[in-house]
Amino acid sequence: MAFLSDTLARVKPSPTIAVTNKARELKEAGRDVIGLGAGEPDFDTPENIKAAAVAAIAAGKTKYTAVDGIPELKKAICAKFKRENGLDYTPAQITVGTGGKQVLYNALVATLNPGDEVIIPAPYWVSYPDMVLLAGGTPVFVEGKMEAGYKITAADLEAAITPKTKWVIFNSPSNPSGAAYGRDELKAITDVLMRHPHVWVMSDDMYEHLVFGGFEFVTPAQVEPGLYDRTLTCNGVSKAYAMTGWRIGYAGGPEALIKAIGKVQSQSTSNPCSISQYAAVEALNGPQDYIGESRVAFERRRDLVVAALNACPGITCPTPEGAFYVYPSIAGLIGKTSKAGVTITDDEIFANALLEEAGVAVVFGAAFGLSPAFRISYATSDAALTEACARIKAFCEGLK
Ligand SMILES: Cc1ncc(COP(=O)(O)O)c(C=O)c1O
Numbered sequence: 001m002a003f004l005s006d007t008l009a010r011v012k013p014s015p016t017i018a019v020t021n022k023a024r025e026l027k028e029a030g031r032d033v034i035g036l037g038a039g040e041p042d043f044d045t046p047e048n049i050k051a052a053a054v055a056a057i058a059a060g061k062t063k064y065t066a067v068d069g070i071p072e073l074k075k076a077i078c079a080k081f082k083r084e085n086g087l088d089y090t091p092a093q094i095t096v097g098t099g100g101k102q103v104l105y106n107a108l109v110a111t112l113n114p115g116d117e118v119i120i121p122a123p124y125w126v127s128y129p130d131m132v133l134l135a136g137g138t139p140v141f142v143e144g145k146m147e148a149g150y151k152i153t154a155a156d157l158e159a160a161i162t163p164k165t166k167w168v169i170f171n172s173p174s175n176p177s178g179a180a181y182g183r184d185e186l187k188a189i190t191d192v193l194m195r196h197p198h199v200w201v202m203s204d205d206m207y208e209h210l211v212f213g214g215f216e217f218v219t220p221a222q223v224e225p226g227l228y229d230r231t232l233t234c235n236g237v238s239k240a241y242a243m244t245g246w247r248i249g250y251a252g253g254p255e256a257l258i259k260a261i262g263k264v265q266s267q268s269t270s271n272p273c274s275i276s277q278y279a280a281v282e283a284l285n286g287p288q289d290y291i292g293e294s295r296v297a298f299e300r301r302r303d304l305v306v307a308a309l310n311a312c313p314g315i316t317c318p319t320p321e322g323a324f325y326v327y328p329s330i331a332g333l334i335g336k337t338s339k340a341g342v343t344i345t346d347d348e349i350f351a352n353a354l355l356e357e358a359g360v361a362v363v364f365g366a367a368f369g370l371s372p373a374f375r376i377s378y379a380t381s382d383a384a385l386t387e388a389c390a391r392i393k394a395f396c397e398g399l400k
Contacts, residue, residue: 339357354395
Protein backbone atom coordinates (compact mmCIF):
# COMPACT_ATOMS: atom_id res chain seq x y z
CA MET A 1 0.00 0.00 0.00
CA ALA A 2 1.42 3.41 -0.99
CA PHE A 3 1.95 5.72 1.98
CA LEU A 4 1.30 8.99 0.14
CA SER A 5 -2.11 9.62 -1.37
CA ASP A 6 -2.86 9.31 -5.09
CA THR A 7 -4.23 12.86 -4.95
CA LEU A 8 -0.92 14.25 -3.73
CA ALA A 9 0.89 12.53 -6.59
CA ARG A 10 -1.10 14.67 -9.04
CA VAL A 11 0.08 17.90 -7.41
CA LYS A 12 3.40 19.69 -7.88
CA PRO A 13 5.16 21.96 -5.38
CA SER A 14 4.82 25.73 -6.03
CA PRO A 15 7.40 26.70 -8.71
CA THR A 16 7.44 30.32 -7.51
CA ILE A 17 8.49 29.21 -4.04
CA ALA A 18 11.11 26.91 -5.64
CA VAL A 19 12.63 29.83 -7.59
CA THR A 20 12.68 32.03 -4.48
CA ASN A 21 14.42 29.25 -2.53
CA LYS A 22 17.00 28.64 -5.27
CA ALA A 23 17.82 32.37 -5.46
CA ARG A 24 18.19 32.46 -1.66
CA GLU A 25 20.54 29.44 -1.70
CA LEU A 26 22.75 31.03 -4.37
CA LYS A 27 22.87 34.29 -2.39
CA GLU A 28 23.82 32.40 0.76
CA ALA A 29 26.60 30.73 -1.21
CA GLY A 30 27.96 34.21 -1.94
CA ARG A 31 26.59 34.67 -5.49
CA ASP A 32 25.33 38.08 -6.63
CA VAL A 33 21.67 37.32 -7.40
CA ILE A 34 18.73 39.69 -7.93
CA GLY A 35 15.47 37.93 -7.04
CA LEU A 36 12.48 38.91 -9.14
CA GLY A 37 10.47 35.82 -8.24
CA ALA A 38 8.60 36.67 -5.05
CA GLY A 39 5.02 37.94 -5.32
CA GLU A 40 4.88 40.31 -2.39
CA PRO A 41 5.14 44.09 -1.96
CA ASP A 42 8.59 45.18 -0.75
CA PHE A 43 6.98 47.90 1.43
CA ASP A 44 6.46 47.62 5.17
CA THR A 45 2.96 47.22 6.66
CA PRO A 46 1.60 50.72 7.48
CA GLU A 47 2.22 51.88 11.08
CA ASN A 48 -1.46 52.32 12.00
CA ILE A 49 -2.08 48.65 11.15
CA LYS A 50 0.88 47.46 13.20
CA ALA A 51 -0.31 49.63 16.11
CA ALA A 52 -3.77 48.02 15.96
CA ALA A 53 -2.14 44.59 16.27
CA VAL A 54 -0.06 45.69 19.26
CA ALA A 55 -3.20 47.12 20.88
CA ALA A 56 -5.03 43.84 20.26
CA ILE A 57 -2.27 41.92 22.03
CA ALA A 58 -2.29 44.37 24.95
CA ALA A 59 -6.07 44.01 25.23
CA GLY A 60 -5.78 40.22 25.41
CA LYS A 61 -7.38 39.52 22.04
CA THR A 62 -5.29 36.39 21.91
CA LYS A 63 -7.89 33.62 22.15
CA TYR A 64 -9.86 31.54 19.66
CA THR A 65 -12.36 33.61 17.73
CA ALA A 66 -15.44 32.72 15.70
CA VAL A 67 -14.22 30.23 13.07
CA ASP A 68 -14.78 32.41 10.00
CA GLY A 69 -14.00 35.83 11.43
CA ILE A 70 -14.73 38.30 14.25
CA PRO A 71 -17.91 40.39 13.85
CA GLU A 72 -15.89 43.65 13.70
CA LEU A 73 -13.92 42.37 10.70
CA LYS A 74 -16.98 41.01 8.89
CA LYS A 75 -18.61 44.43 9.35
CA ALA A 76 -15.49 46.18 7.98
CA ILE A 77 -15.48 43.80 4.98
CA CYS A 78 -19.17 44.49 4.24
CA ALA A 79 -18.39 48.22 4.32
CA LYS A 80 -15.41 47.71 1.99
CA PHE A 81 -17.47 45.74 -0.55
CA LYS A 82 -20.14 48.46 -0.51
CA ARG A 83 -17.70 51.39 -0.67
CA GLU A 84 -15.31 50.06 -3.29
CA ASN A 85 -17.31 47.57 -5.35
CA GLY A 86 -20.94 48.64 -4.94
CA LEU A 87 -21.74 45.14 -3.58
CA ASP A 88 -24.22 44.53 -0.76
CA TYR A 89 -23.27 41.66 1.55
CA THR A 90 -24.49 40.96 5.09
CA PRO A 91 -22.02 39.64 7.71
CA ALA A 92 -23.58 36.15 7.26
CA GLN A 93 -22.38 36.30 3.63
CA ILE A 94 -18.74 36.92 4.62
CA THR A 95 -16.01 34.41 5.44
CA VAL A 96 -12.49 35.21 6.66
CA GLY A 97 -9.59 32.79 6.27
CA THR A 98 -5.84 32.43 6.70
CA GLY A 99 -5.03 34.34 3.52
CA GLY A 100 -6.97 34.50 0.31
CA LYS A 101 -5.29 31.19 -0.52
CA GLN A 102 -7.17 29.35 2.22
CA VAL A 103 -10.50 30.91 1.28
CA LEU A 104 -10.10 29.82 -2.37
CA TYR A 105 -8.95 26.34 -1.37
CA ASN A 106 -11.76 25.85 1.15
CA ALA A 107 -14.34 26.97 -1.41
CA LEU A 108 -13.07 24.33 -3.86
CA VAL A 109 -12.97 21.62 -1.16
CA ALA A 110 -16.50 22.56 -0.11
CA THR A 111 -17.96 22.29 -3.62
CA LEU A 112 -16.02 19.94 -5.92
CA ASN A 113 -16.97 16.34 -6.60
CA PRO A 114 -14.87 13.96 -8.75
CA GLY A 115 -15.35 14.87 -12.40
CA ASP A 116 -16.35 18.48 -11.73
CA GLU A 117 -14.52 20.85 -14.06
CA VAL A 118 -13.05 24.22 -13.15
CA ILE A 119 -12.20 26.62 -15.96
CA ILE A 120 -8.91 28.45 -15.39
CA PRO A 121 -7.74 31.13 -17.84
CA ALA A 122 -4.01 30.80 -18.65
CA PRO A 123 -1.54 32.18 -17.83
CA TYR A 124 -2.80 31.46 -14.31
CA TRP A 125 -1.67 31.82 -10.70
CA VAL A 126 0.33 28.64 -10.02
CA SER A 127 -1.89 27.46 -7.18
CA TYR A 128 -5.25 27.29 -8.99
CA PRO A 129 -4.76 24.02 -10.91
CA ASP A 130 -3.20 22.23 -7.95
CA MET A 131 -5.88 23.42 -5.54
CA VAL A 132 -8.51 22.08 -7.95
CA LEU A 133 -6.66 18.74 -8.16
CA LEU A 134 -6.28 18.52 -4.37
CA ALA A 135 -10.01 19.15 -4.02
CA GLY A 136 -10.76 16.31 -6.44
CA GLY A 137 -11.78 18.39 -9.46
CA THR A 138 -10.44 18.68 -13.01
CA PRO A 139 -8.80 21.91 -14.22
CA VAL A 140 -9.74 23.03 -17.75
CA PHE A 141 -7.50 25.69 -19.26
CA VAL A 142 -8.44 28.51 -21.61
CA GLU A 143 -5.49 30.38 -23.11
CA GLY A 144 -5.35 34.17 -23.12
CA LYS A 145 -2.95 34.92 -25.98
CA MET A 146 -0.25 37.58 -25.72
CA GLU A 147 -1.70 39.33 -28.80
CA ALA A 148 -4.98 39.67 -26.84
CA GLY A 149 -3.16 41.15 -23.81
CA TYR A 150 -3.26 37.71 -22.13
CA LYS A 151 -7.06 37.96 -21.80
CA ILE A 152 -9.53 35.26 -22.80
CA THR A 153 -12.37 36.10 -25.14
CA ALA A 154 -16.07 35.41 -24.60
CA ALA A 155 -15.96 32.84 -27.44
CA ASP A 156 -13.00 30.98 -25.83
CA LEU A 157 -14.91 30.76 -22.56
CA GLU A 158 -18.14 29.63 -24.20
CA ALA A 159 -16.26 26.84 -26.00
CA ALA A 160 -14.75 25.55 -22.74
CA ILE A 161 -18.03 25.25 -20.81
CA THR A 162 -19.49 21.73 -20.53
CA PRO A 163 -22.31 20.28 -18.42
CA LYS A 164 -19.58 19.34 -15.89
CA THR A 165 -18.28 22.89 -15.43
CA LYS A 166 -18.80 23.95 -11.82
CA TRP A 167 -16.61 27.06 -11.51
CA VAL A 168 -14.71 29.53 -13.61
CA ILE A 169 -11.86 31.16 -11.71
CA PHE A 170 -11.48 34.77 -12.75
CA ASN A 171 -8.40 36.78 -11.70
CA SER A 172 -8.15 40.42 -12.74
CA PRO A 173 -5.62 42.05 -12.43
CA SER A 174 -3.84 38.78 -13.05
CA ASN A 175 -0.92 37.08 -11.47
CA PRO A 176 1.26 36.44 -13.57
CA SER A 177 0.40 38.68 -16.53
CA GLY A 178 -0.87 41.86 -14.82
CA ALA A 179 -3.73 41.85 -17.36
CA ALA A 180 -6.97 43.42 -16.11
CA TYR A 181 -10.39 43.33 -17.79
CA GLY A 182 -12.16 46.63 -18.45
CA ARG A 183 -15.90 46.93 -17.88
CA ASP A 184 -16.85 46.08 -21.50
CA GLU A 185 -14.43 43.16 -21.69
CA LEU A 186 -15.78 41.76 -18.44
CA LYS A 187 -19.40 42.29 -19.53
CA ALA A 188 -18.72 40.12 -22.60
CA ILE A 189 -17.48 37.37 -20.24
CA THR A 190 -20.40 37.70 -17.83
CA ASP A 191 -22.87 37.64 -20.76
CA VAL A 192 -21.57 34.14 -21.57
CA LEU A 193 -21.97 33.07 -17.95
CA MET A 194 -25.56 34.34 -17.89
CA ARG A 195 -26.30 31.80 -20.62
CA HIS A 196 -24.93 28.94 -18.45
CA PRO A 197 -26.73 29.07 -15.09
CA HIS A 198 -24.95 25.98 -13.71
CA VAL A 199 -21.53 27.70 -13.76
CA TRP A 200 -20.36 29.56 -10.65
CA VAL A 201 -17.79 32.37 -10.61
CA MET A 202 -14.82 32.54 -8.25
CA SER A 203 -13.46 36.05 -8.67
CA ASP A 204 -9.99 36.52 -7.18
CA ASP A 205 -9.69 40.29 -6.76
CA MET A 206 -6.46 40.21 -4.77
CA TYR A 207 -4.79 42.90 -6.94
CA GLU A 208 -7.84 45.16 -7.13
CA HIS A 209 -6.04 48.29 -5.95
CA LEU A 210 -3.02 47.89 -8.19
CA VAL A 211 -4.35 49.30 -11.47
CA PHE A 212 -2.62 52.07 -13.38
CA GLY A 213 -3.21 55.01 -15.67
CA GLY A 214 -6.75 55.68 -14.41
CA PHE A 215 -7.92 52.11 -15.19
CA GLU A 216 -11.27 51.35 -13.50
CA PHE A 217 -11.29 48.06 -11.57
CA VAL A 218 -14.53 46.07 -11.82
CA THR A 219 -15.59 42.68 -10.45
CA PRO A 220 -18.09 40.22 -12.02
CA ALA A 221 -20.98 40.52 -9.51
CA GLN A 222 -20.79 44.31 -9.90
CA VAL A 223 -20.79 44.30 -13.72
CA GLU A 224 -23.55 41.67 -13.92
CA PRO A 225 -25.81 41.70 -10.84
CA GLY A 226 -27.53 38.63 -12.33
CA LEU A 227 -24.44 36.64 -11.28
CA TYR A 228 -24.54 37.78 -7.63
CA ASP A 229 -26.23 34.56 -6.45
CA ARG A 230 -23.52 32.34 -7.92
CA THR A 231 -20.40 34.43 -7.41
CA LEU A 232 -17.79 34.19 -4.67
CA THR A 233 -15.98 37.54 -4.57
CA CYS A 234 -12.54 36.88 -3.00
CA ASN A 235 -10.09 39.45 -1.75
CA GLY A 236 -7.58 40.03 1.04
CA VAL A 237 -5.22 42.43 2.75
CA SER A 238 -1.92 40.81 1.64
CA LYS A 239 -1.25 42.83 -1.50
CA ALA A 240 -3.43 45.88 -0.81
CA TYR A 241 -1.81 46.76 2.54
CA ALA A 242 1.59 44.98 2.37
CA MET A 243 0.36 42.35 4.85
CA THR A 244 1.44 39.07 3.23
CA GLY A 245 2.75 37.60 6.48
CA TRP A 246 -0.37 38.41 8.50
CA ARG A 247 -2.45 35.86 6.56
CA ILE A 248 -5.89 37.39 6.23
CA GLY A 249 -8.11 36.84 3.20
CA TYR A 250 -11.88 37.03 2.83
CA ALA A 251 -14.80 36.48 0.51
CA GLY A 252 -18.41 37.49 0.06
CA GLY A 253 -21.00 35.18 -1.46
CA PRO A 254 -24.29 33.31 -1.05
CA GLU A 255 -24.93 32.34 2.57
CA ALA A 256 -25.11 28.57 1.96
CA LEU A 257 -21.69 28.58 0.27
CA ILE A 258 -20.21 30.76 3.02
CA LYS A 259 -21.52 28.28 5.64
CA ALA A 260 -19.99 25.37 3.71
CA ILE A 261 -16.60 27.12 3.57
CA GLY A 262 -16.83 27.74 7.32
CA LYS A 263 -17.53 24.04 7.87
CA VAL A 264 -14.31 23.05 6.08
CA GLN A 265 -12.38 25.64 8.09
CA SER A 266 -13.93 24.51 11.39
CA GLN A 267 -12.53 21.01 10.91
CA SER A 268 -9.10 22.07 9.66
CA THR A 269 -7.51 25.29 10.91
CA SER A 270 -10.32 27.04 12.86
CA ASN A 271 -10.11 30.83 13.00
CA PRO A 272 -7.42 32.89 11.29
CA CYS A 273 -4.96 34.56 13.73
CA SER A 274 -6.92 36.74 16.17
CA ILE A 275 -4.31 39.52 16.21
CA SER A 276 -4.15 39.66 12.42
CA GLN A 277 -7.93 39.98 12.28
CA TYR A 278 -7.83 43.11 14.47
CA ALA A 279 -5.04 44.49 12.29
CA ALA A 280 -7.20 43.83 9.19
CA VAL A 281 -10.09 45.80 10.76
CA GLU A 282 -7.75 48.80 10.97
CA ALA A 283 -6.49 48.19 7.41
CA LEU A 284 -10.01 48.31 6.00
CA ASN A 285 -11.50 51.02 8.27
CA GLY A 286 -8.43 53.24 8.81
CA PRO A 287 -6.67 55.73 6.52
CA GLN A 288 -6.25 54.42 2.97
CA ASP A 289 -3.19 56.53 2.01
CA TYR A 290 -0.89 53.50 1.59
CA ILE A 291 -2.93 52.22 -1.34
CA GLY A 292 -2.43 55.38 -3.41
CA GLU A 293 1.25 55.67 -2.50
CA SER A 294 2.07 52.07 -3.42
CA ARG A 295 0.12 52.40 -6.68
CA VAL A 296 2.30 55.36 -7.75
CA ALA A 297 5.50 53.42 -6.97
CA PHE A 298 4.32 50.28 -8.78
CA GLU A 299 3.20 52.20 -11.86
CA ARG A 300 6.63 53.88 -12.11
CA ARG A 301 8.33 50.50 -11.81
CA ARG A 302 6.04 48.91 -14.38
CA ASP A 303 6.96 51.58 -16.92
CA LEU A 304 10.65 51.23 -16.11
CA VAL A 305 10.62 47.43 -16.55
CA VAL A 306 8.43 47.32 -19.69
CA ALA A 307 10.66 49.86 -21.46
CA ALA A 308 13.88 48.11 -20.41
CA LEU A 309 12.65 44.65 -21.43
CA ASN A 310 11.43 45.80 -24.83
CA ALA A 311 14.99 47.05 -25.43
CA CYS A 312 16.27 43.45 -25.06
CA PRO A 313 16.71 41.71 -28.43
CA GLY A 314 14.27 38.76 -28.73
CA ILE A 315 12.00 39.82 -25.83
CA THR A 316 8.51 41.30 -26.31
CA CYS A 317 6.83 42.72 -23.22
CA PRO A 318 3.21 43.95 -23.34
CA THR A 319 2.24 46.76 -20.93
CA PRO A 320 -0.11 45.29 -18.30
CA GLU A 321 -2.95 47.23 -16.69
CA GLY A 322 -2.20 46.18 -13.11
CA ALA A 323 -0.72 43.98 -10.35
CA PHE A 324 3.07 44.05 -9.95
CA TYR A 325 4.07 41.58 -12.62
CA VAL A 326 5.08 41.64 -16.28
CA TYR A 327 4.95 38.58 -18.52
CA PRO A 328 7.33 38.99 -21.47
CA SER A 329 7.46 36.55 -24.37
CA ILE A 330 10.80 34.98 -25.29
CA ALA A 331 9.60 33.52 -28.60
CA GLY A 332 12.42 35.52 -30.25
CA LEU A 333 15.09 33.72 -28.20
CA ILE A 334 14.12 30.10 -28.83
CA GLY A 335 16.88 28.15 -30.61
CA LYS A 336 19.67 30.58 -29.61
CA THR A 337 22.70 29.56 -27.55
CA SER A 338 24.13 31.38 -24.51
CA LYS A 339 27.78 32.25 -23.89
CA ALA A 340 28.03 29.23 -21.57
CA GLY A 341 26.77 27.00 -24.39
CA VAL A 342 23.15 26.51 -23.25
CA THR A 343 20.65 26.29 -26.12
CA ILE A 344 17.37 27.99 -25.20
CA THR A 345 14.75 25.41 -26.18
CA ASP A 346 12.09 26.41 -23.64
CA ASP A 347 11.39 28.98 -20.96
CA GLU A 348 12.54 26.81 -18.05
CA ILE A 349 15.98 26.46 -19.67
CA PHE A 350 15.98 30.21 -20.30
CA ALA A 351 15.19 31.00 -16.64
CA ASN A 352 17.87 28.60 -15.38
CA ALA A 353 20.50 30.02 -17.75
CA LEU A 354 19.54 33.57 -16.75
CA LEU A 355 19.99 32.69 -13.08
CA GLU A 356 23.29 30.84 -13.58
CA GLU A 357 24.88 33.19 -16.11
CA ALA A 358 23.38 36.60 -15.28
CA GLY A 359 22.34 36.26 -11.62
CA VAL A 360 18.68 37.19 -12.18
CA ALA A 361 15.92 34.98 -10.74
CA VAL A 362 12.63 34.96 -12.68
CA VAL A 363 9.85 32.35 -12.92
CA PHE A 364 9.53 30.43 -16.21
CA GLY A 365 6.24 30.66 -18.10
CA ALA A 366 5.45 26.92 -18.16
CA ALA A 367 4.72 27.22 -14.42
CA PHE A 368 1.83 29.54 -15.29
CA GLY A 369 0.57 27.52 -18.24
CA LEU A 370 1.65 29.79 -21.11
CA SER A 371 4.98 29.50 -22.91
CA PRO A 372 7.51 30.63 -24.02
CA ALA A 373 7.54 33.47 -21.52
CA PHE A 374 8.66 34.38 -18.03
CA ARG A 375 7.30 36.38 -15.11
CA ILE A 376 9.03 39.26 -13.40
CA SER A 377 7.73 40.55 -10.10
CA TYR A 378 8.65 44.24 -9.99
CA ALA A 379 7.83 44.53 -6.29
CA THR A 380 11.42 45.48 -5.55
CA SER A 381 13.53 48.66 -5.60
CA ASP A 382 13.95 50.75 -8.76
CA ALA A 383 17.73 50.29 -8.45
CA ALA A 384 17.46 46.47 -8.33
CA LEU A 385 15.05 46.50 -11.29
CA THR A 386 17.35 48.73 -13.38
CA GLU A 387 20.34 46.48 -12.68
CA ALA A 388 18.33 43.28 -13.32
CA CYS A 389 17.06 44.57 -16.68
CA ALA A 390 20.61 45.60 -17.69
CA ARG A 391 21.75 42.04 -16.92
CA ILE A 392 18.86 40.53 -18.90
CA LYS A 393 19.75 42.78 -21.85
CA ALA A 394 23.42 41.77 -21.72
CA PHE A 395 22.36 38.10 -21.53
CA CYS A 396 20.09 38.44 -24.58
CA GLU A 397 22.74 40.35 -26.53
CA GLY A 398 25.19 37.55 -25.78
CA LEU A 399 22.97 34.87 -27.33
CA LYS A 400 24.04 33.53 -30.73
C1 LIG B 1 -3.76 35.74 -7.70
C2 LIG B 1 -3.53 35.48 -6.27
N1 LIG B 1 -4.55 35.06 -5.52
C3 LIG B 1 -4.40 34.80 -4.22
C4 LIG B 1 -3.18 34.94 -3.60
C5 LIG B 1 -3.10 34.59 -2.15
O1 LIG B 1 -2.90 35.65 -1.33
P1 LIG B 1 -2.91 35.50 0.26
O2 LIG B 1 -3.09 34.07 0.60
O3 LIG B 1 -1.61 36.06 0.74
O4 LIG B 1 -4.07 36.33 0.72
C6 LIG B 1 -2.08 35.36 -4.34
C7 LIG B 1 -0.75 35.45 -3.73
O5 LIG B 1 0.28 35.45 -4.34
C8 LIG B 1 -2.26 35.64 -5.72
O6 LIG B 1 -1.25 36.05 -6.48
